[in-house]
Amino acid sequence: MAIKYYLILITILTFLAFGWDKRLAKNGKRRLAESVLLILTFVGGTFGALFGITFFKHKSAKKTFILKLILVVAVQLALIFLLKEHLTDQ
Structure with missing residues (x-):
């Protein structure tokens, strides 16, 4: 259950970070690093x-x-697949 709340929170935070970076870009201010x-x-x-x-x-x-x-999404998918395989083998 905690993972669900974590994912909701990180999704909202990431969305807001993209919005904040866009706002900084429009105002010619120092932006968030792509990293x-x-x-x-x-x-x-x-x-x-x-x-x-x-x-x-x-x-x-x-x-x-x-x-x-x-690339990030591909790595995430690979990790999910590996974890799923690992956890179902036990």
Whole structure:
């Protein structure tokens, strides 16, 4: 049950981080590092990142960022698959 609340929280936090970074970009201020956005995505904020990219139209045109995001999601899927296989073997 705690994992559900964690995922909800990290999803919201990641979404807000994308929005905050977009706002900083529009105002010409110092922005969040891409690594921060990618780490938030990796630790469970994948849906927040996808919603943030779509809703704020932020980072969607930056191909290198999108490639890194795809890599993060691929690693997440691989880890989920490995954990599922490991836990079901026991």
